[in-house]
Amino acid sequence: MGAFPAILSSVRRGVEQAAQVLSDVLQRLRKELKPGVMTMELDLLAEDLIRSCGAEPAFKGYVVDGRRYPYTLCISINHEVVHGMPATDRFFREGDIVSIDCGVRKNGYYADAAFTVGIGTIDDKARHLLQVTEEALWLGIEQAIPGNRVYDIATAIQRHVERHYYSVVRELSGHGIGRRLHESPSIPNFVPTGSWRWRFPNERLRSGQALAIEPMVTAGLPEVCTAADGWTVYTADGSLAAHFEHTVLVETPPVVLTHW
Secondary structure (H helix, E strand, O other): OOHHHHHHHHHHHHHHHHHHHHHHHHHHHHOOOOOOOEHHHHHHHHHHHHHHOOOEEOOOOOEEOOEEOOOOEEEEEOOEEEOOOOOOOOEOOOOOEEEEEEEEEEOOEEEEEEEEEEOOOOOHHHHHHHHHHHHHHHHHHHOOOOOOEHHHHHHHHHHHHHHOOOEEOOOOOEEEOOOOOOEEEEEOOOOOOOOHHHHOOOOEOOOOOEEEEOOEEEOOOOOEEEOOOOOOEEEOOOOOEEEOEEEEEOOOOOEEOOOO
16 A cells, blocks of 8 residues: 555655756756758657756657657647658748657656747747647646546646647657656547457556647647658648647646746
8 A cells, every 4th residue: 555655756856856857957958949940850858958967868769660769859830730850951931830759768767848938939829729739738737637537638628729720649649657658547638439448448547647738739639740851750741839848747737847
């Protein structure tokens, strides 16, 4: 009986430490998001900042289906939803919307966070998409309390997004986090029906559990494709996409550990 709360307390301390490093890095990176900045330059800066704090980039070397991700950041631009790859020939341009997604591992524990911003001046439609997606994140976070279920988070996100005539991506989800970057439960941004329920069980949330809640929203249809690089996920209809994420502890009220 006594061991389980002690384990959760240890996870909390570990994730908090990783989240503090991640927050400091993301706040520093925000200052660099200007027209003309090379995405690879930003990636190298992020890695240097993380390692200078005695931590490691969580994404670099991460393997999915036999493919190893080679960078510290995922940098997704305009119609790219997630997992966009930095490169020496990719630069930010005036009017772009850019998602910066980063993970940190410190002392064996992980934290994960993302935000989307406009580069220079963006149009009203793009600005509204970013606003609604961030609002959806916070509404989802409000549901991360002990005794609630995964679908309570999903319902809050989906209702807000669809109320504004945007779409949530089905194929990607948030997740538990702690000793591993991706743990159970999966946190979908929509309420699953039919066979989707097997993929996204409606688990009950426990006090002290760490979650990465991350709405991924498109201005058009929800369908996505994966680029030839095997990583970059983009909207099938070419519409803009936004992505916001925080690492959160399930408490009353929820505790947000990351900051941008």
